[in-house]
Amino acid sequence: MFESAEIGHSVDKETYEQAVATLREALLAAQFELREQARFPVILMINGIEGAGKGETVKLLNEWMDPRQIQVEGFLLPTDEELARPPQWRYWRRLPPKGKIGIFFGNWYSELLVARAQGRIKKDRLEQAMEEIVRVERMLSDEGALILKFWFHLSKKQLKRRLRELADDPRQSWQISVLDWAQAKVYDKIVETAELVLRRTSQDFAPWYVIAGADPRYRSLSVGRILLDSLQVALKNRRHHRVNPHCAPLVSSIDQRGLLDSLDLSLSLGKDEYREQLLAEQIRLNGLIRDKRFRRHALVLVFEGNDAAGKGGAIRRVTEALDPRQYRIVPIAAPTEEERAQPYLWRFWRHVPARRGITIFDRSWYGRVLVERVEGFCSEADWMRAYGEINDFEEHLQRHGVIVVKFWLAIDKDTQYQRFKERESVPFKRYKITDEDWRNREKWDLYVDAVEDMVDRTSTALAPWTLVEANDKRHARVKVLRTINEALEKALARD
Known part of the structure; x- marks a missing residue:
């Protein structure tokens, strides 16, 4: 699943600048229509290997679009208030309203992958959790949400090189934490679990997109174009009132009354x-x-x-x-x-x-x-x-x-x-x-x-x-x- 993302994809500067000019204009137009329609929210799930450019890409999206209509949420360790309630509570209360874009870092996938990598959950619980996630995402989609899930990927070699480059640059070394180096040590386990999770939870109503993270221009254009294409299709469908009800007929009991x-x-x-x-x-x-x-x-x-x-x-x-x-x-x-x-x-x-x-x-x-x-x-x-x-x-x-x-x-x-x-x-x-x-x-x-x-x-x-x-x-x-x-x-x- 991740092989193609480990290839050295790249975009030259001139091509990138030309593409971005067109892309920004189209994204802003789509975002304006999204706000005007106010008929559905957009939820972006941001996951992947540390150092693969997740934060940088989201920062660019905020620059390319109207940041007032983008709601970025970072879910770190749960607070005491969150620990006192079912785990989904912390995500539900921060969903974006119709007409806005919500970007979730540290979402339910991050929580699942970290727990599995640390050995806190076994495979049967992982399977159960994936089924629960699919049901929740189907429900959100049925309620109208456009859900896009991005996995930013680096090979193990690319990850280690990226960490060394950041460590050697005084202006960027602050970005590296002990957890980044720790992830490099359990890279194989994280990728193995991630491949399973992506396969089981990529659905037509909430697809996964694997983004090659080595080249910043390539990954930014990839995410921007996917977001634009998805938004344009969703907005067109809403204009024509096309829906996918995802429901089965009601079967009455013999003695119903x-x-x-x-x-x-x-x-x-x-x-x-x-x-x-x-x-x-x-x-x-x-x-x-x-x-x-x-x-x-x-x-x-x-x-x-x-x-x-x-x-x-x-x-x-x-x-x-x-x-x-x-x-x-x-x-x-x-x-x-x-x-x-x-x-x-x-x-x-x-x-x-x-x-x-x-x-x-x-x-x-x-x-x-x-x-x-x-x-x-x-x-x-x-x-x-x-x-x-x-x-x-x-x-x-x-x-x-x-x-x-x-x-x-x-x-x-x-x-x-x-x-x-x-x-x-x-x-x-x-x-x-x-x-x-x-x-x-x-x-x-x-x-x-x-x-x-x-x-x-x-x-x-x-x-x-x-x-x-x-x-x-x-x-x-x-x-x-x-x-x-x-x-x-x-x-x-x-x-």
Whole structure:
């Protein structure tokens, strides 16, 4: 894979200067259209052998283009804040918005290659990590991102010569670190792993480009032309609304409509029984959160349900048992302009709690397969592929110690109607009812279909759905607390 990059490719000065003049003009025009369209971001992954010209090339791109529209991110050793969360969190929070170019140094590939070279991960974990990366990049591509991955290469002989030249030049010797010389010693292992990673993760939606790094003019023109060609094709496709949905048709279960219908919505608790059980479960929850084993975990609670099903009341009974400094409630409404400029899951990754933390989502990422599906706020391709993206997201959280507990609070149409009318008649509850709530009732059956599909496709062993019979609020609140406690006990018992 790297043989051709080790050949002495070169470009003479006159040819280079002529090519750069044309290239800069075209890149600036493409960048201007990218900003004006603001329909997709560009993500450049910069990896390769140290000394192969990664930094110099990115510096040139900033000179050739408008640097105000380029976001360069360098990921060094993770901070304490990043270590307290799943590894992908640090990358998600720094993705470029639509219309801009993001350049990632020290990205998820660098992290993987260094860990493998140092013997911190075995081959089976490397294989698993590569599969995860491909899924993430496919998701980003499906969300519209243009992803280009560059490997800057030098042969072992070229690397050693490059290091010696820098060491002998007082103006450039500062660029060399102990790590550069250390990499030269494990060169063969790094290249062997890199070849495997590039083969497995180069996809049509996120291709790798191997750049010969010995000649600065050759490598700069190579990267610039690849970026220009890719941008022009992507901009043309967006102008003509061409998309690649990457989704499979939805297959309905034979008894699809039976799941919610099978709930016994008559379940209820008397006042005295409710007070006793509620207090017991709240005390139990408080003890589990203070358990020293929870220091290695975080908790994410997802509340979905019919309008007026009692999500707010259930959340309040949970938080009554918690220290206010330890939890955060995130109400999810229509996305802001900032959020619409990012991949769909970005606004949820922002709120992933650190270890020992708790995030409670009042509505969640499931909006894509519920309200956005039913109301037509996204394409069928978007909500169809969202099932797999959501499962990957929750699996990633679980694998890194985040306990995910999901609730669907279910009520029947008559109960919902009664609660709507009560909200209209009680002054301090009127803010809870809107015209949109009444309109949603007209699409009751469509929402039932969406919920059935959601549960069928995203209730996994790692993050199962709990369906809560919520016609009686007291029963619902106790069931929610008991389910959270059981999930915590199960997770802590494995430690």
